[in-house]
Each structure stands twice: as structure tokens, then as C-alpha cells.
Amino acid sequence: AQTVTQSQPEMSVQEAETVTLSCTYDTSESDYYLFWYKQPPSRQMILVIRQEAYKQQNATENRFSVNFQKAAKSFSLKISDSQLGDAAMYFCALGGSEKLVFGKGTKLTVNP
Amino acid sequence: NAGVMQNPRHLVRRRGQEARLRCSPMKGHSHVYWYRQLPEEGLKFMVYLQKENIIDESGMPKERFSAEFPKEGPSILRIQQVVRGDSAAYFCASSPWNRATGTGELFFGEGSRLTVL
Numbered sequence: 312a313q314t315v316t317q318s319q320p321e322m323s324v325q326e327a328e329t330v331t332l333s334c335t336y337d338t339s340e341s342d343y344y345l346f347w348y349k350q351p352p353s354r355q356m357i358l359v360i361r362q363e364a365y366k367q368q369n370a371t372e373n374r375f376s377v378n379f380q381k382a383a384k385s386f387s388l389k390i391s392d393s394q395l396g397d398a399a400m401y402f403c404a405l406g407g408s409e410k411l412v413f414g415k416g417t418k419l420t421v422n423p
Numbered sequence: 424n425a426g427v428m429q430n431p432r433h434l435v436r437r438r439g440q441e442a443r444l445r446c447s448p449m450k451g452h453s454h455v456y457w458y459r460q461l462p463e464e465g466l467k468f469m470v471y472l473q474k475e476n477i478i479d480e481s482g483m484p485k486e487r488f489s490a491e492f493p494k495e496g497p498s499i500l501r502i503q504q505v506v507r508g509d510s511a512a513y514f515c516a517s518s519p520w521n522r523a524t525g526t527g528e529l530f531f532g533e534g535s536r537l538t539v540l
Contacts, residue, residue, distance in 0.1 A: 343527075344527035344528075346527075346528065353533075354534050354536075355533050355534075356514065358528060361527070361528060402466065406527035406529075410471050411456075411516075411527075411529055412468065413465040413466045414465055415465040
């Protein structure tokens with residue numbers, strides 16, 4: 312079975328600072344994808360960043376980057392220069408042969 | 424290019440009634456997924472369908488819940504004889520994904536919030 316664990320129920324960061332959200336996972340598959348989704352108060356699920364497991368290079372999307380440690384099965388999200396609009400629930404997700412499996416989420420608060 | 428469309432956005436039912444939630448995938452997508460989100464929790468997989476086929480229903484409760492994705496028309500998640508514990512946000516997602524060429528990403532609708540009185 313595939314599992315995703317987010318050990319930080321809540322995190323906070325000052326505006327313009329950097330924050331890292333943790334995620335660990337477990338899978339027996341060798342070919343898989345990892346994702347971070349953002350869910351603002353509107354509840355819309357928005358893809359933030361994606362990582363293919365076969366790629367060693369960490370994915371980057373503007374202020375968002377990941378630290379993918381395949382051997383450790385770790386997939387953390389770093390948000391640089393945090394903005395008020397980054398406040399949301401963040402979900403780590405693992406995609407293998409079929410469905411996506413989600414972690415329980417981390418609620419990020421951005422303080423002005 | 425319209426995204427994943429879910430309706431209704433909000434649905435209120437009394438205990439014992441039926442709830443029907445609809446999902447139209449993005450154009451060109453033939454894979455539909457339903458997830459349930461309870462308050463303050465993550466998304467729990469319910470069912471994965473392709474046109475006219477249920478591929479994986481391992482997350483569906485054995486009773487009262489059913490899903491379909493007919494050849495024509497939207498996917499429907501049906502909950503019979505609703506109970507208060509069914510109150511949740513139900514998200515539909517679609518994907519063009521096939522293992523050979525896809526990226527694995529799911530595109531989500533805005534969700535349907537079911538409230539059972």
C-alpha cells in the first residue's frame with residue numbers, strides 16, 4: 312500500500328521569509344510521481360509542483376522548490392519569499408500506477 | 424478550455440434522502456476520480472473510473488455509495504439514505520493520464536459540499 316505522511320499539522324512563516332514543509336512517503340513501485348497541492352480557503356485544489364521519481368534533479372517553480380530524497384523517501388517543499396497569498400493548506404501526494412494518495416495536510420499561516 | 428465541472432456546489436439533504444453529485448471531466452480526459460474530504464482532513468480516495476468502467480473502488484463504502492461514468496454525460500456519485508457522517512466535500516478530478524505518456528497529475532473540480540441535516 313502507498314502511504315503519505317505529513318508530520319506538521321500547522322506551520323507559520325513571516326512574510327518574505329522561507330518555510331519548508333515536510334513529507335515522507337512509502338511505495339513499492341519504482342515508477343511514480345510526487346506532487347504538492349495547495350488548497351486555499353476557496354477549497355480549490357491547485358497544483359503547486361510535480362516531481363518525477365526517475366529524475367534526480369529537484370523540481371522548481373518560481374518561489375517553490377522541492378528537496379527530493381529518493382532513498383529516504385522524503386519530499387519536502389520550500390517556499391521562498393513567502394507571500395500572504397501563500398496561506399493555505401498544503402497537501403503532499405503520491406501517484407503510482409493509478410490513483411493519487413494524499414497526506415493529511417499542513418496548514419500554512421503567513422504573518423505580515 | 425473548461426476545467427473540471429462539478430455540480431451542485433452545495434447540496435443539503437435530510438437524513439435518509441439521496442444525494443447525487445455530478446462531474447464533467449476536462450475535455451479530452453477519460454479518467455475520473457472521486458475523493459472525499461472531511462473537515463480538517465486530507466482527501467481520501469473513493470473511486471476511479473474510465474468511461475463505462477469502474478477501475479478501482481477500493482475507497483468506496485460498501486453500502487449506500489455508488490459511482491458511474493457513462494459513455495455519454497457526466498460521472499455521477501450517488502449516495503443513498505444519507506447520514507450525518509456523509510457530510511463532507513466531495514471532489515472530482517480528471518486526468519488524461521496513461522502510464523506511457525502521462526504526467527500523473529490530476530485536475531480537480533471545485534468540489535461539492537454535502538450537508539446532511
